[in-house]
Amino acid sequence: MGQALLWGALYALPLFVRSDFLLTIFTFTFIYGILAVTFDVIFGFTGQLSMFHPAVFGVSAYTTHLLVTLAGLPFWAATLPSAAAAVMLSVVVGSICFKFRLKTFYFAVVTLAFAEMIRLIVLNWNSVTNGTLGLVVAGKPTIYWPGHGVVPIKGPVAWYYVTLVCLSITVLLCARALRSWMGRAFAAIRLNEDLARTLGINVFRYKLLSFAVGNALASFAGGLYGYYTGYIDPGYLSINQSMEVLAMVLLGGQGTLTGPIVGSLVLTGLPHAIDLRAEVRSILYGGILIFTILVMPRGIVGTLGAWRARRVP
């Protein structure tokens, strides 16, 4: 009920709020929301601290753009091969990590190393990626709008709704998967891998599935982000992105679907609201991470949930 209200409010917001500044913050929130929610599928729900998210985010931003400009695909059609590329990368990296039974920090470090490897390839493959200078994304994705035909997505309100719909679809898909046997297998792996094995759960396969699904859905955020900002550079793949997404999930509440979106709103909104420089922003992220882990390890949504559960006997 509460969640329906929240989503309703988000869909109704542009009817009342005319501020381009606010709508822009929300648009960034939604794109980062997709990234954070999908990261939480891997981290919060399956218990695998992946540092591979920025790689998928960056690679899909590049592939989507290159497929549009070089292969002439429409934006939405280009997102699908990008997602397929994300799945392929996930299968390669995930297979290696999970075959060797890497867990916790070992998994984090190895996925980080793979992400860094891909970042260096992107950085140095000048003929395709234009190196540090990055690529300017000139085109706009189009959508079909009844009465107007196929129109490019232009203006804060249009972007607000497109990204909100994408986030909604992502959350819906994740919610369905997590409520099924798939989600139960993920939870079993997170809570007790050995027990999961004796109950007939193929731990390797389900870890890989969680990793691939999370990354495939995250790839849409990459494509959207590139086209929304109009610019792609190797910074998309940096470790900072990992830290930001991790901070969003920890702050909002890991193991929930609303939490990462709340975390994304706070951490996207705050720096803009108080206009911070990049270095100060890093300090803010670090501070919030430390504060959250020490004071509310369940994050905002988790803490609220626990508080509500205590009040209702």
Next chain:
Amino acid sequence: MFLEARDLTKRFSGLVAVSHVSFSIDQGEIVGIIGPNGSGKTTLLNLMAGLLPPTAGLVVWKGRAIQRLRPDVIAAQGVVKTFQNPQVFAELSVFQNVQVASHLALKRRLGSWRGLEVLGAARPAERRLRERVSEVLTLCDLTPATNQLAGSLSYGEEKMLGIAMALMCEPELLLLDEPASGLGREEVRNLERVLDKVHAAGTTLCLVDHKIGFLRGLADRVIALNHGEKIAEGGPEQVLNEPAVIEAYLGRGHA
């Protein structure tokens, strides 16, 4: 023959935990494995369930060697093990614990069509499994604790939940690692009742336990281990009266 162990050996560096053990379990039997601490009972069960690879020897299940298969594959083939120290998903409710264990049952019923369930279809199969979860909880006397977090259960209830989860995997052969250890008298009686029902429903049981009285009342056949070797096998009374078994338990001079 249902399950057969042929010349099973397990070495941990210099220590021989199980040494050239051979035995078989027939369908519908209740087989007990006894032996003093450190005699290799748990290791033997772990070898049968695929939790440890043997150093040498075979575990043959329905004519196929399974000793190199993963535990989840062995569970899927019908051999399921419970743990000596109860293993549960502490953060989930009792119902959810057993529901997680319905993984194999759902797979058997829907196969690849399970994908539909993710999309919200195939609900009837899921609903029937939820009913089955409730039945298993009733069988194991856990209904009052259905919504309790597994982490807040008493030791005895946790052990019973472990058995409930194993039952939800629909085992043909259930391996129970010291199910009665640490339980009070009433809890042991309850456990016997549950195991009787499970056996009556067609599940073959293999139990490891210290409580000789518990096994005496339950097992058709008993295998005794000492220092990783099989020292006796036969009917419960016969094995418990074997001089080698008495000596292993009580020391030289009592045999």
